[in-house]
Amino acid sequence: MSFSLDEYLAELAPFINLDCGTRTPSGVARVADLMTEKYHGLGWQVQRHQFAAECGPCLEITNAPGASHYDVMLVGHMDTVFPEGTAAKRPLRIEGDLGFGPGVSDMKSGLLSTFHALKGLSPELLARLRILVCCNCDEELGSPWSKEWLVEKARQSSCVLVAEAARPDGSLISARKGNAKYRLRFHGRASHAGSALAEGVSAITEFARWALAINELVNFETGTTLNVGTVQGGTGVNVVPDFVEAMVDLRFWSNEEAELIDHRFDFMANNPFLAGCRVEVDRLAFKPAMRPSEDTRALMALVERAGVAERMTVNWVEAGGGSDANFTAAAGVPSLDGFGPMGGGFHSEAEFLQLGSIGPRIRLLRQVLRALAESRQA
Ligand SMILES: [Zn+2]
Incomplete structure (x- = not known):
């Protein structure tokens, strides 16, 4: 499937150019609207959950409505750490091979890339893979309202892939403090x-x-x-x-x-x-700390093989900061993180997205999903 960076960036802009800090529920709801539209376009089911009045909604998206078990759960958060007014002050800006703007790599590009990876899967493959996508509204506060739901959904899934940004050197994340x-x-x-x-x-x-x-x-x-x-x-x-x-x-x-x-x-x-x-x-x-279990190591090996198929070396890093993968890993479900495009400078004005990594990382995630479908067949 051909990939156009220009089209991707045009799709990304509306997600960056709106205020959606965790404490701006109306902005998070707008992100949820945009995501809902996209997945409805694929014919997927989107359920909206409102866990508390003070936060935005969460989305439960699937290609297998009514399933009691999922082969893979993909996770991304729709909130940022930035206060109202930030988007107007510094909307999406492209400079050379980098994109800048609030949440550009943490993690609007992760949400969008997840969608693109899924969009590129063939109907035959989708028929073999029950996929759940959970978009939450409060990760930047430690997921106080969505945590229970995420853990419950993770327990219904064989593995969890979180699409926070890959590190600037391309590493994915296998452990988090x-x-x-x-x-x-x-x-x-x-x-x-x-x-x-x-x-x-x-x-x-x-x-x-x-x-x-x-x-x-x-x-x-x-x-x-x-x-x-x-x-x-x-x-x-x-x-x-x-x-x-x-x-x-x-x-x-x-x-x-x-x-x-x-x-x-x-x-x-x-x-x-x-x-x-x-x-x-x-x-x-x-x-809780996220440490790879034996099952997680098997999942890491699968991701590495998917990387080989994309002529990409997959490296792993242990990160000091936490994400929702900490919760799902602690629930005993193999969880890996960093499936978004490469970026850094999170939670600051220096936050950046490496544009050259967007296409390759979408292909990597898609390859991982293919490998999961095949391992399920085996
Ligand atoms: Zn994040």
Whole structure:
């Protein structure tokens, strides 16, 4: 099937030139409308889910309506991290071999390329492959509303391919670190620093002990890292502070180690350093680590063979950041990521898409789908 980059970019522009941050549900809904139109054009079934009022819709798209099991689930998110007004300020811009604009590689091109890969499959092959495409609305917030649905759908699927961008060097992603965010609140007792110091309980002193203890938990060897990122507290230099709030970022390769840290925080909260201090620990977000299982390795080998058929060397990278693949992998379903075109500079004005990679990556994904259909026959 012939591929026209100009036509692709003309199709991509409407997705970039609208504001669709996670907190702009009407924009995400517009992206969903555009995707729905495309898949209806292929004759596929599109179901729309609205999981909460504060987020946009999610799309459940399939060529096999009513199936109880899918051979492959493709995942992409329709939201970006950018606030309203961004699209007007910097719409899709082409410079040489690069495209720029909000969400250009994270991940509007991934959504569009997924559609093009599917569009190019023959009816004979589609008859052999039950495909589910899930487009969610809230990935950039950690998928708080769509996560359960994604995991449920992944469990009905033999494997999951996520079309976030491939790395600038072309690598796909076989592993992603897990991460968690903690809010710590320290409640002490205020008193006058001059006349009643001994009557006070300093929330800052308690926090300071915690900060040092948290740094001690960092293990570069296993990749478990913690960062106390923000801290606020105290009311005046002459007052013993009765309140501090701090935010902690945790990253890990081992889900067991993450649980141990969680238990450690619980223990510390129940055993404060200072008598009379009360500590609240809240885990605000959690994404399990994505590590390849044996089944995932078999899927990696299939992707590598598909690459050979396209005269492409497939390399894998372990990424520090998370995606929805973390959730589906943790559910025990072989999951790989990076099936979009190559790009980088995510979440910044420097975000770019490598135009030369669009055609080849569509062909690679299509080849992977063909290989999945054949492996199903075998
Ligand atoms: Zn993304």
